Amino acid sequence: MSAAGIGIFVFGLLLQRPREYMTMRALGMRGRQLHGLLIGEVALVAAVALPTAAVVGTAMALMFVQVLRPVFTLPPDRLTFPPDWMASLAALVVGAMAASTLAGSVLLRRLRPIELLREE
Numbered sequence: 001m002s003a004a005g006i007g008i009f010v011f012g013l014l015l016q017r018p019r020e021y022m023t024m025r026a027l028g029m030r031g032r033q034l035h036g037l038l039i040g041e042v043a044l045v046a047a048v049a050l051p052t053a054a055v056v057g058t059a060m061a062l063m064f065v066q067v068l069r070p071v072f073t074l075p076p077d078r079l080t081f082p083p084d085w086m087a088s089l090a091a092l093v094v095g096a097m098a099a100s101t102l103a104g105s106v107l108l109r110r111l112r113p114i115e116l117l118r119e120e
Contacts, residue, residue, distance in 0.1 A: 003096035005053075009045045010038070010100040014107050022113045035105050042104070046097045050090070 014021075021034060029037075061079055069075050 003093050005049045006042060006045055006093070006096050007100045010042055010104045013038075013041065014104055018111050021108060022111060026113060031109070034108055038104050038108065039101050042097050042101050046093060050093060 024034060024037075025031075058079070065076055065079065
């Protein structure tokens with residue numbers, strides 16, 4: 001859920017605010033600073049998305065265990081969180097963040113101020 005949320009957020013930003021990015025560029029912001037802004041926004045979303053997804057996932061797991069308890073041959077007494085699986089999920093989110101940021105940076109480079117001004 002976190003990886004999908006990050007991807008949607010990044011591409012939503014770039015589709016929603018191309019004029020803002022070009023205005024910042026026209027006011028003197030360098031390309032590196034724009035990319036840093038994009039990375040900061042993505043990191044903030046990831047920092048909020050990971051704990052939120054962990055809480056929602058844990059709540060759903062508890063609910064599913066309670067609902068499915070009669071189906072289990074040996075009913076579980078508690079939830080377990082395997083560290084290797086949790087690490088792979090965190091790596092997936094960081095990978096999605098990196099891929100989204102890279103794709104967003106490519107899209108930022110392709111924006112042309114003159115084309116955006118002609119649209120108005």
